[in-house]
Amino acid sequence: MQLTEQRDIKADPAAVWAAILNPEILMACVPGCESMTGTAETGFEAVVVQKVGPVKARFTGVVTLSDIVPGQSLRISGEGKGGPAGFARGGAHVTLTEIPGGTRLSYDVEASVGGKLAQLGSRLIDGFARKMADDFFERFQQTVEGPAETADGTAEGAEPKGGENDPGGGEKKKGWLKRIIG
Amino acid sequence: MPKDGGIGASTVRREDIRFLTGKGRYTADINLRGQAYACFLRSEVAHGRINRIDTAEARAMPGVLAVMTGADFAAMGGNPAGWHIPSRNGEAMKEPKRPVLAHGKVRHVGDAYAVVVAETLEQARDAAGAVVADITELPAVVDMAQAVANPDLRVHDEIANNVCFDWGWIEDNRAAVDAAFKTAPHVTTLELVNNRLVPNAMEPRASIGDYDPGTGDYKLYTTSQNPHLSRLLISAFVMGIPENKLTVIAPDVGGGFGSKIYHYGEEAAVLAASRALNRPVKWVADRSESFLSDAHGRDHVTRIELATDLEGNFLALRTETLANVGAYLSNFATATPTFLHGTLMAGPYRTPLVYVNVKAVFTNTAPVDAYRGAGRPEATFSIERVVDKMCRELKLDPVAVRRKNLIQPDQYPYTTPVGLVYDTGNYPATLDKLIEIADFSGFEARRAESARRGKLRGLGLSTWIEACGIAPSNLVGVLGARVGLYDAATVRVNATGNISVMTGAHSHGQGHETVFAQIVSDKLGIPASSIDIVHGDTSKIPFGMGSYGSRSLAVGGSAMVKAVDKIIAKGKKIAAHMLEAAEGDIVFEDGKFSVTGTDKSKTFGEIAFSAYVPHNYPLESLEPGLEETAFYDPANFTYPAGAYACEVEVDAETGRVEVVGFACADDFGNVMNPMIVNGQVHGGVAQGIGQALLEAAAYDDNGQLLTGSYMDYAMPRADDLPMFTVDHSCNTPCTHNPLGVKGCGEAGAIGSPPAVVNAVIDALHRGGHTHVTHIDMPLTPSRVWSAIQN
Numbered sequence: 001m002q003l004t005e006q007r008d009i010k011a012d013p014a015a016v017w018a019a020i021l022n023p024e025i026l027m028a029c030v031p032g033c034e035s036m037t038g039t040a041e042t043g044f045e046a047v048v049v050q051k052v053g054p055v056k057a058r059f060t061g062v063v064t065l066s067d068i069v070p071g072q073s074l075r076i077s078g079e080g081k082g083g084p085a086g087f088a089r090g091g092a093h094v095t096l097t098e099i100p101g102g103t104r105l106s107y108d109v110e111a112s113v114g115g116k117l118a119q120l121g122s123r124l125i126d127g128f129a130r131k132m133a134d135d136f137f138e139r140f141q142q143t144v145e146g147p148a149e150t151a152d153g154t155a156e157g158a159e160p161k162g163g164e165n166d167p168g169g170g171e172k173k174k175g176w177l178k179r180i181i182g
Numbered sequence: 183m184p185k186d187g188g189i190g191a192s193t194v195r196r197e198d199i200r201f202l203t204g205k206g207r208y209t210a211d212i213n214l215r216g217q218a219y220a221c222f223l224r225s226e227v228a229h230g231r232i233n234r235i236d237t238a239e240a241r242a243m244p245g246v247l248a249v250m251t252g253a254d255f256a257a258m259g260g261n262p263a264g265w266h267i268p269s270r271n272g273e274a275m276k277e278p279k280r281p282v283l284a285h286g287k288v289r290h291v292g293d294a295y296a297v298v299v300a301e302t303l304e305q306a307r308d309a310a311g312a313v314v315a316d317i318t319e320l321p322a323v324v325d326m327a328q329a330v331a332n333p334d335l336r337v338h339d340e341i342a343n344n345v346c347f348d349w350g351w352i353e354d355n356r357a358a359v360d361a362a363f364k365t366a367p368h369v370t371t372l373e374l375v376n377n378r379l380v381p382n383a384m385e386p387r388a389s390i391g392d393y394d395p396g397t398g399d400y401k402l403y404t405t406s407q408n409p410h411l412s413r414l415l416i417s418a419f420v421m422g423i424p425e426n427k428l429t430v431i432a433p434d435v436g437g438g439f440g441s442k443i444y445h446y447g448e449e450a451a452v453l454a455a456s457r458a459l460n461r462p463v464k465w466v467a468d469r470s471e472s473f474l475s476d477a478h479g480r481d482h483v484t485r486i487e488l489a490t491d492l493e494g495n496f497l498a499l500r501t502e503t504l505a506n507v508g509a510y511l512s513n514f515a516t517a518t519p520t521f522l523h524g525t526l527m528a529g530p531y532r533t534p535l536v537y538v539n540v541k542a543v544f545t546n547t548a549p550v551d552a553y554r555g556a557g558r559p560e561a562t563f564s565i566e567r568v569v570d571k572m573c574r575e576l577k578l579d580p581v582a583v584r585r586k587n588l589i590q591p592d593q594y595p596y597t598t599p600v601g602l603v604y605d606t607g608n609y610p611a612t613l614d615k616l617i618e619i620a621d622f623s624g625f626e627a628r629r630a631e632s633a634r635r636g637k638l639r640g641l642g643l644s645t646w647i648e649a650c651g652i653a654p655s656n657l658v659g660v661l662g663a664r665v666g667l668y669d670a671a672t673v674r675v676n677a678t679g680n681i682s683v684m685t686g687a688h689s690h691g692q693g694h695e696t697v698f699a700q701i702v703s704d705k706l707g708i709p710a711s712s713i714d715i716v717h718g719d720t721s722k723i724p725f726g727m728g729s730y731g732s733r734s735l736a737v738g739g740s741a742m743v744k745a746v747d748k749i750i751a752k753g754k755k756i757a758a759h760m761l762e763a764a765e766g767d768i769v770f771e772d773g774k775f776s777v778t779g780t781d782k783s784k785t786f787g788e789i790a791f792s793a794y795v796p797h798n799y800p801l802e803s804l805e806p807g808l809e810e811t812a813f814y815d816p817a818n819f820t821y822p823a824g825a826y827a828c829e830v831e832v833d834a835e836t837g838r839v840e841v842v843g844f845a846c847a848d849d850f851g852n853v854m855n856p857m858i859v860n861g862q863v864h865g866g867v868a869q870g871i872g873q874a875l876l877e878a879a880a881y882d883d884n885g886q887l888l889t890g891s892y893m894d895y896a897m898p899r900a901d902d903l904p905m906f907t908v909d910h911s912c913n914t915p916c917t918h919n920p921l922g923v924k925g926c927g928e929a930g931a932i933g934s935p936p937a938v939v940n941a942v943i944d945a946l947h948r949g950g951h952t953h954v955t956h957i958d959m960p961l962t963p964s965r966v967w968s969a970i971q972n
Contacts, residue, residue: 083311086226112884114291115226119470119890122882 001126006106007137011144013096013103017071019144020094026063029139030078031132034058040065048080050088052113052128053121057082061089072096086115090129092136105141109133188704189921192857195696197689206434209388209403210466217390217462218247220452221306223296223313224474225288228322228546228885229337232286235296236314243312245305247459251296252285255454259419261445261510265517265662267542270350275542277346278338280510282420282447282454288317289337289509290546291887292474294447299455299463322546322885326483326504329543337509337544346507346516346542351524355599359537362498366489370572375958376560378481378506378879379872380895381553385436386467387476391452395460399427404449406432406718407442407688408728413720414665415445415513421453432718435690439869440552441476442690443730444513473890478879479553481506482519486564488572494583498535499527501564505550507542512551514730516542521661522557522649522731528598529565530609530647530823531587536599546885552730554869554931558648566644566936571955574947580940581622584645585613602649604821611912612847613645616825619907620845628829629948637831639842640945644826644937649819650925651916652731657818668815669733670725671742673702673749675808677794679787680712683745686726687738688718692927693858694734698742701854701921705746707773708786724811732925735854736820740919744812747920752808753789759804760784760792820916820924824848826867828937832945837967839942841871845907846933851916851924859926863908866930872898873931874938878960896960935959946970 009016019025023044027036030048038044043064050059059080067075073096079089090111097104111129113121121128187193200206237249260279267275284295296313300306323335329344337344350356363369385405392401400423406412409430417425435442448465455463467475482505489498505519524538573580588609589596596604617623625641632639652658655666672684683702687694695715703710716722726738750770757775758765767778776783784792793808829843846863853859876896880888889895915922942961946954946969954969 084307112882112886114884114886116470118291118882118886118888119473120893122886122888122890123894 001112001129002108002110003130003133004108005133005137006104007141008099008102008104009141009144010102013071013098016096016103016105016144019140020074021065025140025143028143029136031135036063046078046080052117053124055085055117055121057085059088067093082117084116086113086117088113088117090132092133105137107133107137187710188700189854191700191855193696193700193710193855195693195858196699197693197695208385208434208436209390209405212390212403212433214390214392214462217464218299218301218459219303219306220455220463220465221298221303221310222294222448222465222471223298223310223315224471225284225291225293225295225317227288227317227319228291228324229320230288230317231320232284232288232295233316233318236316237296239314240298240309240312243305243309245301246298246309247301248299248455249296249309249313250283250451250455252281252283255282255451256285258282258421258450261415261447261513262419263511263516264513264664265521266664267347267349267516267520267662269348270353271348275347275516276341277511278341282450290548291885292471292548293509294475297451297455299459324545324547324881324883324885326506326543326545329545330504330541337546341544344544346511346544349520349524349540351520351538351600355535356537359498359500359535362535363487363489363500366497367491368489368572368576370488370490370568370575371485372568372571372956373485374564374567374956376480376482376484376563377873377877377959378550379479379553379877380473380879380889381439381441381476381479382472382897383437383439383441386469386472387442387446387448388466389449389452390462390464391454391456392462393453393456393460399429400453400457401429401431402449402453403431403433405435405442406430406728407435407438407690407730409688409718409720410686410726411443411513411728412445412449416450416453420445420450423453429719429721431720432688435688438690439554440479440556440730443728444477444551470890473895474887475548477512477549477551478508479550480560480873481550482560484560484564486568488568490572490576492576494572494576494578494586496531496533496587499533499565500537501527501539503540505540505542506545506547508545508547508549510549512549514556515549515551517663518552518557519560522552523561525600525602526558526561526647526649527565528600529562530589530607530645532589533587534599538600547881554866555648555928556731558928559870559932559935562644562646562932563936566646567939567956570936570940570943574955580643581613581617584643585610588613588645603818604647605818605917606914607821607823607849608912608914609645609823612823612849613825615847615909615912616827616845619847619909620827620843625829632831638834638945638949640830640832640941640943640948642828642830642937642939642941642944644933644940646826646933647821647823648732648928648932650732650822650928651736651816651820651919652733653737653816654818655815666815667727668813669727669738669741670723670811670813671738671745672724672809672811673742673745675749675790675793677791679708679790680714681706681708682714682716683742684716684723685738685742686723686728687734688726688729690729692729692734692862693855697735697855697858698739701739701743702746705743706749706786725813732822732927735921735923736916736919736925737814737816739921739923740816741812741814743920744814745810748810748812749808752810753786755804756789756792757784759800817918820851820919822848822850822924822926822929824929824933826933826937828934828941830938830941830945832942832949832966834949834951834970837963837965837970839875839961839966841875841902841904841938843904844871844934846909846930847912848908848910848926848929849913849924850910850926850929851913852922853910853913854921854923856910859910860908862926863930864906866928866932867906867934868898868903869931870934871903871938874935874959874961876902876960942966
């Protein structure tokens with residue numbers, strides 16, 4: 001399964017780039033992540049609990065960052081083994097582009113599964129992978145924009161566009177409202 | 183009139199009483215004292231190099247008795263292919279070793295590479311989760327065209343292009359066929375896929391290995407259609423256990439459809455584990471394992487061309503097929519796409535020139551082998567679809583075209599251009615019968631009625647033939663079989679006159695216990711209730727080649743009849759002695775041995791008793807006892823044939839196809855039990871409609887089986903099927919077996935898929951969607967709708 005998405009983040013590319021390389025932020029953004037250790041240079045070891053259709057499993061695996069072009073693009077890859085449930089692996093090629101008021105984050109995601117996950121959950125995988133990617137980048141956006149909104153008001157110009165692009169942007173609207181009130 | 187309970191009676195199946203009351207005894211029902219449980223570890227990747235399998239943690243877990251990996255079996259032999267099929271350039275076929283457990287590499291998702299044995303099943307499963315396999319995933323090759331074209335992708339490192347063989351049939355005819363195409367007034371070409379199927383027997387595979395350290399004897403309880411073949415392969419090829427130290431028992435078996443003909447690695451693994459642990463080891467597959475590791479069926483990609491004149495007379499036929507054999511050669515995998523497919527490409531027609539090319543291709547998928555019909559459905563589908571397409575191209579009536587190309591009743595024995603000699607048949611008769619029972623004349627009214635409800639109605643036809651009674655050793659030997667294909671039976675008349683028949687045929691749903699008893703009852707004039715049919719135990723049965731290829735009655739039944747004839751001959755000797763008459767004067771009729779022209783006679787029971795209480799026998803000329811064994815090896819295949827019609831309604835808005843009528847006019851030769859024959863046809867047609875409309879085994883590009891459960895693999899259900907109209911009155915008895923029978927087990931699955939697809943295409947054309955010339959099976963609503971939308 002493959003998907004291509006983009007979202008606009010109200011933070012400058014340097015801040016977004018730094019966030020991507022930060023294991024704490026990564027851990028906070030990977031849905032179902034129980035633990036993550038390691039560094040951007042050596043890769044991270046992660047434990048993630050996820051349920052795909054009828055199969056629930058604790059995946060232990062590695063997350064690696066590769067093809068790094070500082071400040072511009074990189075590849076985030078993850079592979080997790082879920083014991084008898086099978087395995088899941090995915091990757092996202094992430095590109096940052098500076099836009100007025102922030103950074104456009106584009107990502108091409110691919111994901112595949114094997115073992116029981118593939119046999120029992122195959123019809124659910126596309127939707128599942130899309131949701132995982134959406135969740136990850138949604139959390140990432142929130143995490144990055146969190147400090148940005150208190151730092152200055154530069155993100156305000158980009159705000160309506162971000163709202164349109166994100167149908168599930170309830171959380172973000174709250175942030176926007178909070179900022180107006182604040 | 184059939185005798186009561188004899189040949190031709192629709193006797194109710196005696197085995198159903200135990201099946202329907204939960205008293206069947208399947209392998210999973212058997213629990214031996216002290217048995218341990220096995221759980222297999224199966225590859226999650228389609229292709230991978232096994233670097234290391236760490237079993238230490240698993241071995242330390244509670245209840246674990248043993249963990250064995252491919253390395254433990256590396257010295258054992260491989261599970262061989264039963265037929266050698268040379269390539270058309272004379273090269274031998276490629277036969278990679280098929281080990282008990284994968285060693286070095288895994289080659290398909292589900293390929294077993296280790297087995298954990300523990301005190302309980304739960305402990306075995308838990309420990310299996312603790313085995314750490316370091317497997318480097320390698321690129322998988324799933325698509326056959328890619329497998330053949332890309333030399334860098336290899337299922338087996340030593341086999342370039344993944345081609346097992348490139349077979350031409352018949353090579354000497356090739357030039358003449360090609361020449362006929364060059365000058366033919368019309369050529370119809372069709373590219374089609376015969377979709378891959380998962381067999382889905384109701385009972386998953388299961389095996390119990392039971393080694394007796396006291397005697398050194400091995401017993402294997404297993405879900406087999408063919409216990410003697412398993413014994414032979416385990417003994418002679420895989421484990422080297424002498425046949426007299428190995429008993430294979432296939433008790434009640436819940437369906438096979440081909441998938442349980444073969445020997446599988448799990449059988450050897452539980453035997454070896456039992457030997458290592460000195461206790462029985464049991465394994466029962468779960469449904470997921472069945473999806474992943476049972477031999478799948480079909481999976482051909484074919485280009486077929488039919489050369490005709492402008493009146494639709496067939497001039498020549500030519501096909502090129504890629505046949506998937508999966509990652510390893512299953513026992514019949516090489517015969518199925520060749521001698522059960524290529525030799526049938528003449529169909530029931532007088533096509534003078536035929537040339538067939540089949541490339542068998544290795545891929546990183548489960549092994550593919552014979553599945554109900556085995557090669558013959560693929561042949562029939564290709565022929566009947568291209569004939570139908572030709573009729574549309576030339577605007578000819580599909581009934582008339584078939585009728586004028588059919589082999590005529592006065593042409594038997596008929597030698598086909600693909601190496602078979604049809605002994606008997608009457609194809610125009612079954613076609614006429616079909617037109618009657620399917621009510622062709624009322625179709626237009628039914629179509630108009632459907633149209634009023636907004637539905638497109640279509641009528642599809644298929645006239646088919648198959649080669650059954652898979653046997654003649656002389657013939658199959660020439661064709662590359664490495665075994666003989668006869669069958670055997672022992673008829674044991676006990677002292678009190680009841681009878682045990684030990685047959686090499688195996689019943690796993692067919693009803694042999696009923697039908698075989700009917701036949702013996704008819705022949706010996708004693709009640710069927712006094713006759714017991716024993717099957718599925720190599721220690722009780724003289725020998726056998728099991729049940730597949732619609733062979734049980736034609737081959738196994740014939741062996742039984744031969745043994746019965748020997749019993750009658752022996753009975754006459756005994757009667758002659760008892761009645762003080764010449765042996766030549768004894769006649770046997772209605773269960774009595776009489777001296778011809780007198781009122782002196784002895785009943786069958788008296789003869790039997792005398793055989794075991796031989797008080798005044800002339801022992802130098804008359805041996806006590808009444809038990810006879812016969813082997814039967816026929817002179818030819820049998821050739822069941824028939825004509826099928828399918829009527830469908832298509833909803834053009836959604837693409838949904840509903841089968842609203844299905845009629846079968848079959849020639850099975852003599853019919854022993856019409857009710858059972860009807861049931862066999864019903865089941866076969868249900869599977870054929872399943873293939874045509876619902877079923878498909880799908881792998882993704884990485885070789886992951888996407889249809890690994892019933893969430894994604896659609897089986898036919900009762901509400902997908904109409905009431906079937908079945909007729910087998912147009913029978914021409916087989917000329918070379920004693921019962922005149924041909925076999926009926928696979929017919930329904932062979933004749934029906936093209937009838938369904940032809941009906942859908944017909945409906946679409948009648949609805950004005952004339953751009954649709956073919957839709958690949960299964961004809962799901964999505965595919966039909968997309969075809970309509972072009």
